[in-house]
Amino acid sequence: MNSEAEKKQFLQLIEDNKRIIFKISNSYCQNKNDREDLAQEIIYNLWKSGHSFNDEYKFSTWMYRIALNVAISFYRKEKRTAIRIPFDDVFDVADKSDENKEMDENIKQLQTFINELKELDKALMLLYLESKSYNEISEILGISETNVATKISRIKNNLKEKFTTKKN
Amino acid sequence: MDTDNLQNIWKAYDKKLEESRILNLQSWALNMQCFEDLQKQKAKSKLNKLARFKLWTVALGIVWVLFLVFLVVKTLVFSNIIFVISVSMIAIITTIGIGLYIKQLILIKQIDNSDSVTIVQEKLATLQTSTLNIPRILFLQSPFYCTWWFKPEWFTSSNPAFWFISLPVALAFTFLAIWLYRNINYKNMDKKWFRILFNSPEWNWVLKAKDFINEIDVFKKDKV
Numbered sequence: 001m002n003s004e005a006e007k008k009q010f011l012q013l014i015e016d017n018k019r020i021i022f023k024i025s026n027s028y029c030q031n032k033n034d035r036e037d038l039a040q041e042i043i044y045n046l047w048k049s050g051h052s053f054n055d056e057y058k059f060s061t062w063m064y065r066i067a068l069n070v071a072i073s074f075y076r077k078e079k080r081t082a083i084r085i086p087f088d089d090v091f092d093v094a095d096k097s098d099e100n101k102e103m104d105e106n107i108k109q110l111q112t113f114i115n116e117l118k119e120l121d122k123a124l125m126l127l128y129l130e131s132k133s134y135n136e137i138s139e140i141l142g143i144s145e146t147n148v149a150t151k152i153s154r155i156k157n158n159l160k161e162k163f164t165t166k167k168n
Numbered sequence: 169m170d171t172d173n174l175q176n177i178w179k180a181y182d183k184k185l186e187e188s189r190i191l192n193l194q195s196w197a198l199n200m201q202c203f204e205d206l207q208k209q210k211a212k213s214k215l216n217k218l219a220r221f222k223l224w225t226v227a228l229g230i231v232w233v234l235f236l237v238f239l240v241v242k243t244l245v246f247s248n249i250i251f252v253i254s255v256s257m258i259a260i261i262t263t264i265g266i267g268l269y270i271k272q273l274i275l276i277k278q279i280d281n282s283d284s285v286t287i288v289q290e291k292l293a294t295l296q297t298s299t300l301n302i303p304r305i306l307f308l309q310s311p312f313y314c315t316w317w318f319k320p321e322w323f324t325s326s327n328p329a330f331w332f333i334s335l336p337v338a339l340a341f342t343f344l345a346i347w348l349y350r351n352i353n354y355k356n357m358d359k360k361w362f363r364i365l366f367n368s369p370e371w372n373w374v375l376k377a378k379d380f381i382n383e384i385d386v387f388k389k390d391k392v
Contacts, residue, residue: 011203019185019186022185023185041210052281052282053282065288076380077373119380129175142285
């Protein structure tokens with residue numbers, strides 16, 4: 001994967017999937033600079049692992065595996081010296097002039113709850129929220145479909161409790 | 169808040185990302201030039217920060233072992249038997265340590281990020297925990313640093329400095345080295361002596377890898 005055409009094709013793939021890369025980086029990194037570093041690390045690893053892609057799996061399965069593996073490894077290294085920063089700084093997407101304040105608040109809360117999950121649960125939840133099928137989630141994470149279903153149900157219940165507590 | 173709406177909230181988040189200009193503003197929103205720079209920067213930083221340090225460690229270890237082998241070859245006579253045995257043992261144990269280190273570097277290189285998440289993370293965490301084997305083995309050479317200067321004739325003499333100081337110190341180090349070899353493991357990671365011995369951010373990370381392996385095990389189980 002070194003010709004100009006291949007590079008352009010790769011950049012197009014990154015362009016098409018940049019929201020996913022952003023969301024994964026945002027969920028695993030609290031610090032703005034770290035988020036950018038992680039996004040770069042994911043892109044670099046996707047490029048470096050280009051040879052490992054085979055038709056046995058969907059492109060998105062391959063991409064999520066690499067992105068999540070890089071994010072979890074990065075998170076575990078970063079966490080050693082991580083400093084907790086205020087929530088408003090973590091969530092930098094919300095547009096303050098937006099009329100839909102309730103949805104903004106829900107997005108913020110969901111983002112916060114996801115940030116609080118353990119590394120693997122976080123990966124599971126991100127895949128669920130991206131509307132991946134249980135089958136694909138099980139292939140990406142390497143656990144059974146039954147396990148995926150059980151864990152998603154448990155995490156959803158936890159989130160429900162947290163949302164309720166927050167509202168009250 | 170109904171959790172069935174979680175995916176809808178996520179979609180709204182997606183939409184906001186699209187609407188806001190944040191993705192375009194990120195420096196990692198790439199163009200060709202930017203990507204070329206990223207490749208160079210990553211290749212360079214990897215070599216600088218990680219590989220260079222590890223390669224230097226291995227290179228220094230190899231030079232040290234070669235020096236020890238040179239000493240052994242140059243002093244290989246019966247009257248130097250204790251020196252030769254001590255230095256040979258230090259060389260052998262250091263070589264085993266270097267071998268373990270190189271093996272780790274090769275295994276790290278072989279990890280394929282496109283494997284499933286639990287497989288890759290388990291391999292990485294297991295590799296991190298296996299780092300503990302290196303000091304565990306290297307401690308075994310400590311008694312030989314106390315014996316290399318012993319003379320065979322001392323064992324037949326009544327030199328009090330040898331019988332009451334040098335030999336007991338060497339025996340104490342032997343006992344300590346064997347004890348550490350047997351006790352440096354995760355069962356003892358909460359003990360005070362263990363925390364004093366491995367009290368640095370680098371080791372904390374290695375120790376946390378064991379917790380992560382347990383987390384992965386729990387995650388992989390169907391029952392929750």
